Amino acid sequence: MAAQQITQLELLRELEQVVEKELNRHLGAAKEWFPHDYVPWSEGRNFDGLMEGDPWSPDDADVPDVARTALVVNLLTEDNLPSYHHEIAIIFGRDAAWGEWVHRWTAEEGRHGMAMRDYMMVKRMVDPVALERFRMTHMSAGYESAHSEDLLRSLAYVSFQELATRVSHRNTGRFTTDPMCDRLLARIAADENLHMIFYRNLLKAALELAPDQAMQAILDVVKAFEMPGAGIPGFQRKAVEMAVEGIYDQRQHHDDVVMPVLRYWKVFDLEGLSGEGEKARVELGDFMAGLDDAATRFTEKRDALKARLAARR
Ligand SMILES: [Fe+2]
Numbered sequence: 001m002a003a004q005q006i007t008q009l010e011l012l013r014e015l016e017q018v019v020e021k022e023l024n025r026h027l028g029a030a031k032e033w034f035p036h037d038y039v040p041w042s043e044g045r046n047f048d049g050l051m052e053g054d055p056w057s058p059d060d061a062d063v064p065d066v067a068r069t070a071l072v073v074n075l076l077t078e079d080n081l082p083s084y085h086h087e088i089a090i091i092f093g094r095d096a097a098w099g100e101w102v103h104r105w106t107a108e109e110g111r112h113g114m115a116m117r118d119y120m121m122v123k124r125m126v127d128p129v130a131l132e133r134f135r136m137t138h139m140s141a142g143y144e145s146a147h148s149e150d151l152l153r154s155l156a157y158v159s160f161q162e163l164a165t166r167v168s169h170r171n172t173g174r175f176t177t178d179p180m181c182d183r184l185l186a187r188i189a190a191d192e193n194l195h196m197i198f199y200r201n202l203l204k205a206a207l208e209l210a211p212d213q214a215m216q217a218i219l220d221v222v223k224a225f226e227m228p229g230a231g232i233p234g235f236q237r238k239a240v241e242m243a244v245e246g247i248y249d250q251r252q253h254h255d256d257v258v259m260p261v262l263r264y265w266k267v268f269d270l271e272g273l274s275g276e277g278e279k280a281r282v283e284l285g286d287f288m289a290g291l292d293d294a295a296t297r298f299t300e301k302r303d304a305l306k307a308r309l310a311a312r313r
């Protein structure tokens with residue numbers, strides 16, 4: 001017999017105290033920082049157009065192509081914040097601790113796009129006209145997650161997604177070979193990590209309240225996982241470029257993003273699952289093994305390709 005399903009409303013109510021506790025922990029752990037602090041303003045120059053300065057040129061900044069691609073992907077991802085806010089405000093609501101988190105999280109995320117854009121413009125790292133056109137296209141399309149309006153799936157998704165974003169920012173910073181940019185992206189990555197912890201802890205509480213439903217939600221999300229920037233024009237090509245260079249690849253997705261969170265939730269030694277939950281757990285284990293194999297194949301292929309290219313040089 002299937003266990004009694006808990007409704008979304010009951011879950012929201014049951015988790016309210018956890019949200020309050022986690023919000024307080026978050027507020028204690030988060031350090032105040034200022035976007036302007038991270039930007040070398042005196043290195044900036046006017047652009048052509050109204051200011052009659054110099055047009056942008058790819059030679060303005062000595063940034064590897066893949067880092068440029070990743071900066072654009074990561075910034076456009078941050079830019080789409082109004083859509084993400086909409087998603088979580090609908091699911092979590094705007095009342096009490098849930099609402100307080102929604103607004104606080106949105107305020108923190110807002111800083112990321114601002115700081116990145118200021119930095120990239122002052123250092124002329126990317127074409128400002130192309131960037132703005134990309135932003136218009138991307139934001140005009142809006143974003144809707146595959147799990148919108150589903151609390152458990154949304155919590156599982158953001159747990160992985162915040163960590164994935166952390167890894168992507170962190171590695172992008174290193175790939176820019178620009179120490180100040182690296183410092184800014186490390187600062188942003190630290191925020192993403194705290195966001196991940198908040199959501200991860202919330203889903204852990206949900207696993208205790210409704211283990212079968214939470215397990216099914218985790219399985220669905222892991223199977224369908226896609227970065228929030230997937231709607232960016234040309235995203236697939238950009239994602240491949242980033243994977244080939246190692247900014248975000250399947251090995252990192254498996255080892256540094258999905259597995260650590262699954263381990264934290266103890267999904268593979270959780271007790272109290274019924275038939276349905278157990279079935280989901282087995283399928284999750286199989287899926288992760290497949291992901292691990294795919295990551296190994298990808299890395300091998302990539303290394304062989306790089307060795308061939310190096311030999312040719
Ligand atoms: Fe962010």
Ligand SMILES: [Fe+2]
Binds near residue numbers: 162191192195
């Ligand atoms: Fe975040």
